[in-house]
Amino acid sequence: MNTKVLSVGVFRRHGYAHHWQGIRLGFDAIEGVDLVEQDYRLSVEADSTTNRANKPDDLAAREIRDIRPDVVLFCIQDAITDNMLAAAKDVGAFTAFWYCDIREPKPRDLSGRLDFLAMTNAGYREKYANAWNLGADRIVWLPQACLPRAEIADRDPDLGTDILFIGSWSHPDYHESRRRVLDGITNRFGTTFVTDRDQYNQGPRPTRATFYNMQSDQEKESLTRNLPALYASTRIAVGVSVPIAGYHSNRLFLATGHGACYVCNDFPGIEQLFDPTVEIMTFATKTLADGVAACLGQDPKTLRQIARAGFVRAQADHTYPVRIRELWECIQRRR
Numbered sequence: 001m002n003t004k005v006l007s008v009g010v011f012r013r014h015g016y017a018h019h020w021q022g023i024r025l026g027f028d029a030i031e032g033v034d035l036v037e038q039d040y041r042l043s044v045e046a047d048s049t050t051n052r053a054n055k056p057d058d059l060a061a062r063e064i065r066d067i068r069p070d071v072v073l074f075c076i077q078d079a080i081t082d083n084m085l086a087a088a089k090d091v092g093a094f095t096a097f098w099y100c101d102i103r104e105p106k107p108r109d110l111s112g113r114l115d116f117l118a119m120t121n122a123g124y125r126e127k128y129a130n131a132w133n134l135g136a137d138r139i140v141w142l143p144q145a146c147l148p149r150a151e152i153a154d155r156d157p158d159l160g161t162d163i164l165f166i167g168s169w170s171h172p173d174y175h176e177s178r179r180r181v182l183d184g185i186t187n188r189f190g191t192t193f194v195t196d197r198d199q200y201n202q203g204p205r206p207t208r209a210t211f212y213n214m215q216s217d218q219e220k221e222s223l224t225r226n227l228p229a230l231y232a233s234t235r236i237a238v239g240v241s242v243p244i245a246g247y248h249s250n251r252l253f254l255a256t257g258h259g260a261c262y263v264c265n266d267f268p269g270i271e272q273l274f275d276p277t278v279e280i281m282t283f284a285t286k287t288l289a290d291g292v293a294a295c296l297g298q299d300p301k302t303l304r305q306i307a308r309a310g311f312v313r314a315q316a317d318h319t320y321p322v323r324i325r326e327l328w329e330c331i332q333r334r335r
Contacts, residue, residue, distance in 0.1 A: 006069035026324025061087035105131035118142035122246020145323035146257025153228035163209035164234035184289030231258035256310035
């Protein structure tokens with residue numbers, strides 16, 4: 001009999017995003033697993049329209065009891081409510097959480113309710129073990145990943161730029177260091193800011209840097225469909241993460257997985273994912289903007305060689321089928 005896994009995320013609302021595509025793709029590759037997806041936020045919205053004086057995720061909790069999964073994999077933190085955990089344990093499910101964020105933990109006793117925690121943020125494992133009363137053996141570092149690709153996309157001259165950044169830079173708690181680096185790049189090279197679909201494909205940029213921060217789901221979906229050409233058409237792609245041990249921006253895998261030459265700030269543990277002298281280029285956060293300028297001064301052939309090496313490594317070791325297999329082995333050892 002196959003093992004039924006319920007993955008709780010935002011699959012239908014953000015089905016275009018690579019992380020949600022990758023989770024589905026990874027489990028589809030595992031024999032003996034039947035994956036069921038629950039879009040938690042859509043379930044909560046549907047429940048709120050009834051105007052009943054109940055918990056906002058009663059519908060989502062009922063879905064767990066109706067589905068009766070063997071394993072519940074939570075992929076967003078707001079779904080780990082007492083109501084949802086109780087429903088999972090009522091049907092005897094093993095509960096796991098793949099946490100891709102850097103928020104400080106709030107004290108909460110999850111012993112006996114959350115069986116396993118995988119974190120992209122290795123530096124906070126001890127904090128979460130203490131705050132959530134979880135044993136250290138129940139928490140592992142599990143980075144995100146990229147979608148499988150056979151080859152790097154063809155370059156599109158209309159999308160070409162010297163420096164590419166895709167993502168957000170406005171959160172007051174998480175993006176301060178990122179914003180400083182992007183400001184440094186803007187001051188040095190000038191930046192074209194693409195924030196809506198009308199700006200998306202307007203031909204060659206008047207500046208050397210192009211930053212994308214698409215707002216609506218429709219705009220993000222359009223951007224995501226064109227990621228292969230965007231990353232293939234830039235000289236370097238930039239990423240900036242809060243410099244915590246083992247924490248990375250998922251652009252690390254988006255960029256390398258699409259064959260871009262990736263330049264980012266250094267953090268402890270990066271060498272476990274990529275060789276920072278061969279497959280990507282890293283600099284201290286304070287000098288990253290200067291590092292970007294130094295990279296652009298290198299021979300274009302050297303940048304292409306680094307991009308190719310990063311692509312080969314990403315596709316060999318960091319695709320979602322590889323990562324979900326690692327996650328599933330961790331879960332199986334603890335069930």
